[in-house]
């Protein structure tokens with residue numbers, strides 16, 4: 001893709017992000033009433049809330065933008081470092097019908113939507129982290145640090161491949177992840193594919209500021225340049241900025257996607273890492289907040305219970 005992304009493309013990306021954000025919240029919280037046909041009740045909420053919200057929006061932003069830019073190129077690979085952001089990965093694989101290819105219950109209608117939401121982090125259902133039962137995933141999510149090294153391994157000897165790797169700013173504090181930046185030095189030559197690291201700078205590692213968020217932009221740029229990359233900043237979640245960043249033709253790009261942890265949710269930053277509203281199954285104020293949060297995505301505009309996604 002070249003030139004400026006058109007308005008329709010940008011709108012499509014925004015809608016996809018909105019739909020995936022909704023699906024993330026629905027997976028984390030709901031056991032029923034997945035389209036809010038009735039006012040949300042205590043019985044609609046899962047009894048044990050277990051999963052990670054904070055990283056999801058940024059994953060959805062990256063996924064939607066990369067998908068739009070690279071299309072269905074079979075030689076493009078998306079690698080997700082923070083496997084705890086599984087609700088976002090699952091949402092994207094569901095929307096694209098990738099899950100349906102291996103799981104006949106993940107149909108693109110209300111039955112399929114109910115199936116993925118109810119079974120997220122549920123006994124005998126889907127786990128809370130990416131795992132080998134997820135299409136295209138080969139390793140168990142949950143241990144941070146290996147995404148970049150895996151991507152370089154795939155690119156080695158495969159000049160046809162391009163791999164975009166989303167790395168959490170907490171993840172980049174692991175010795176494995178930061179040292180994997182040195183692998184770029186082994187990848188020169190025409191026989192190897194391209195690896196595009198994307199640092200998801202959402203500011204927090206669980207609930208405390210990440211080291212990289214404590215660095216000034218200049219200091220972070222110098223660090224990244226020191227590894228031989230060209231830093232390209234994407235400030236915020238506007239697809240126009242992301243698409244423009246992807247179009248830049250530079251040597252060894254290293255993208256820095258700066259979002260707010262938990263963005264589009266009720267509380268951001270350090271409170272958002274896992275479950276931002278802890279007791280909506282027995283606290284009415286939280287139940288109301290959850291309903292308001294879910295409704296903020298206007299999901300009905302993006303999904304038809306029979307016809308599926310309208311994006």
Ligand SMILES: Cc1ncc(C[n+]2csc(CCOP(=O)(O)OP(=O)(O)O)c2C)c(N)n1
Pocket residue numbers: 054055082084142143144145167168169170171172174200202204205206210261273
């Ligand atoms: C090797 C390793 N150490 C610690 C953890 C525990 N852990 C789970 S999520 C997380 C924070 C990750 O922060 P970041 O990579 O920035 O992800 P995000 O903030 O986007 O959730 C940590 C430390 C882990 N999963 N793996």
